[in-house]
Structure formats: C-alpha cells, structure tokens
Amino acid sequence: MGELKNCPSCGEFFNYTGIREVCNNCALNEEKLYEIVYRFLRKRENRAATVERIVEATGVEETLLHKWVRKGRLQPALFPNLGYPCDNCGSLTTQGKLCKNCTEELKSGLRQFDAAQEFREKVSNHENGTYHTDRK
Template sequence: MGELSNCPKCNTLFVKTQFRSVCDACFKEEEKAYETVYKFLRKRENRKALLHEVVEGTGVDEDLILKFIRNGRIQLSNFPNLGYPCEKCGKSIREGRICDSCTSDINEQLHQLDEVEKISERNKSSNIQTTYYSQSTKK
C-alpha cells in the first residue's frame, strides 16, 4: 500500500508507492524528459556521447538522467561512453555504487579494523597480572 507524502519537486500531496516517488504531474514531466533523452541516444552519432554531452544535447537535468540509469531505464551496455559518478570519489563508473579503487580502499580499512580488534581481544584475554617487588633500603 502507498503512504501519503509530499512531492519532492513541487511539494504537492500525493500517494507515494514503491514505484513512484513523485506526483503524477512530475511523473509525466519525467516521462517526457526520458523520451527526449532516449531519442537523443538512439541516434547513431550520439550513442558514444558522454553524460555531460547528453545533458547539453537534451537540456535534461543530470540528476534525472542519473536516475534513469540507476533505475535501469537506460542500459549502459548500449552506450559505451555513458557512465555515472562513484558515490565516494566521483570517478565515472558503469556498474555498482562505488568504483573498484574505493571498494578496495574500504576493504583494506575493514581489514585493518579487524586486525586492531583481534589485537585488543588478545590483550584482554591475556589478563596476566604483573607483580612488582621492591626492596627497601632501610634495615
């Protein structure tokens, strides 16, 4: 079932569903923008266009084009130079949410964190009490 929500674009009250996050009027505008982008990309000379070239050629907002790509409406396999930015560093990627170098960096950081946790566990479990002896100089 849907829930009552305000449209993020025009602030109109509408029923938000799993498939629609904007009101009917804004959805129709998005559909027109999708048709514009798709017609632009269908032309042979535009199939190798970069993202900023598609924005310039169609006048459609970059965020909306990225939404079409992320929702799978524009298949990147058909357009070899089209990509979207990594969510961490901004490098252009074609699949996933972050690039390979950011993924390996995150995995390395997680590995280092695991090592630190293992060392701290070893120190806690070795709970050896050290006894210190002192000698008095007085007799």
C-alpha cells in the same frame, strides 16, 4: 494504502505508494524526457556521449540521467560513458553506491581492521595464558 507526500519536482501533494517518487504529472513529464534522451542515444554517433553532452543536447537535467542509470533504464553496457556519482567521492560509477576506487579503499581498511583485531586477540590470549620454558 499510500502516504501523502509532496512531489520533490513540483511541490504538489500526491499519493506515494512506493512505486514512483514523483507525482503523476511529473512522472509523465519524466517519461517524455526519457524518450527524448533515448532517441538521442539510439543514434550511432551519440552512443558514446558523455553525461554533459547529453544534458547539452537534450536539455534533460543531470540528476534525471543519473536516476535512470541507477535504476537500469539507461544501461552503461549499451552507452559506455553513462554513470552516476559515487556516494563517497562523486566520481562516476555504474553499479552499487561506491566507485571501484572507494570500494577497494573500504576493503583495504576492513582488512587492516581485521588484522589489527586478530593481533589484539593474540596479545590478549598471551597475557592471560601460562608460559612454559624448556630448562634442562
């Protein structure tokens, strides 16, 4: 059973079942817009179009393009200049929630944290341990 929600596009109530985030009317409208964008991108000269160029040529909102790329309806493998904003810095990415730079930065930070944690554990073990000296 679904839950009653307001459509984020038009504000109307609809039965949200977890499949669509918008009401049926807005979903139909989005599907029409998707067809317009897809027809535009299928033309050879438009395959390398940027998000800004697609918005300019079709009138479709940038957020819808990002949504379709994120869901895999428009694939960057076929249309190389498509993407959606990184959740951290806003630069375009084609997979996951973070761009490559932010992912590497996060991994680097985690490596530094792990190294610091390891160092703290070694220091802690030496403070609690017994030391032996070699006296002759």
